[in-house]
Amino acid sequence: MAINPADRIIVALDGMAPDQALVFATQVEGLCWVKVGLELFVQAGPEVVAQLRDKGLRVFLDLKFHDIPATMAGSCRRAAALGAELITVHACAGSEALQAAQAAAVEGAQQACLNAPTLLAVTVLTSWEEQRLQRELAISQGIAERVPALAQLSATAGIGGCVCSPIEAAALRSHHPNPFALVTPGIRSKGAAVGDQARVMGPAEAIAAGASQLVIGRPITRSADPSAAFSACCTELLD
Template sequence: MRALRRWCVATSFSAESAERIIVALDGMAPDQALAFSAQVEGLRWVKVGLELFVQAGPDVVAQLREQGLRVFLDLKFHDIPATMAGACRRAAALGAELITVHACAGSEALQAAQTAAVEGAQSTGQRVPTLLAVTVLTSWEEQRLQRELAISQGIAERVPGLAQLSASAGIGGCVCSPLEVTALRAQHPEPFALVTPGIRPKGAAVGDQARVMGPAEAMAAGASKLVIGRPITQAENSSGAFATCCAALMV
């Protein structure tokens, strides 16, 4: 951390802003992910999603942590209570510090997952992770949500409802689009975490995200951490792109 602080002082962003950005290692093979994370200067957090985890297995979490990185394990657990509890227990034992579960699994499953995550971390001497409940994926648009899933609630109603269900079950935060952050932050003050994908710096392609916002705007709205992938991972100069995103949080 001391080396990180020295490096950040020499650049245009702070260690605090680096802690706010989680870089998604989506679309990378294991060797690519490890090489990338090792070469981005000032990087603190990485996201391991389903594709990378299925290919690399649990070892990738340990390897990233050996690089001094903090890991957001984004596997979006959604199952019966006992299965969700077992998965969260093992994920916490790996040292993942943020772990996603689906809010629509229901209160019993969420409570079981939270209890098991604490047990898993304590059994291996890890930090107790924060579970993040997924409300509505940022790829969903309201009309398609209603048409394909027959959900009559609009996104503006469904997201806060699922967030409240999660908070009542003891979950420490939510994943939501940046467009829902302001309303959720008014409903759930810190330390309830709001982690937002769908972040696109000015000029970056939107890709498959339907509800997006810039880094500075999302933080001003009340986000705790931002998940940014392709604008950094596919940049010609990934360290420069990461530094630009971090610097934007200081404006």
């Protein structure tokens, strides 16, 4: 069965005030998924997840939890109970924290009578480029080595997927077949501004490389016609 391209695109509500985000989410025709990041969550609070779900939208809660195992578990338990279906954690928190987060997310969803969310481990943020990563964090591994190592750590811990650059999607998919999710920010159509993303790819290319879903923000949210921009991205996936 063919997958609806709208299910593949997660629109990031970054940079929006709560009221603006809620209005925007209802105005984009065909929108299925939205991403709630730190800025919106801090301003709007957990209620924004419920408000978006009440509008029929599915929520990717991108708070990138990274802490000791007990705190990771508590955070993921509460995030799952909110109804978020995708939740990010940092892979570099380590296997104990990842396992605790996964178990707690399942428990939190069950207690709220919801389906268990998919936890996504962040490997290397798409804003990093290799020389700066090695210079500032004193990491000897290159990105091409570090990303698959963190992805494998996550998969072994029972995490359901990763957030990665589309540049790394093909290599990760070759080692982690579906249903392991690969969610990719850093999506830019040809001619679009790169912004603060260092490792980017077009929508159709990223899906062909093995991405499960694409996170797209400014090319849609800052468009003069967000519905048309969203529709164009969906059409590009069908070409």
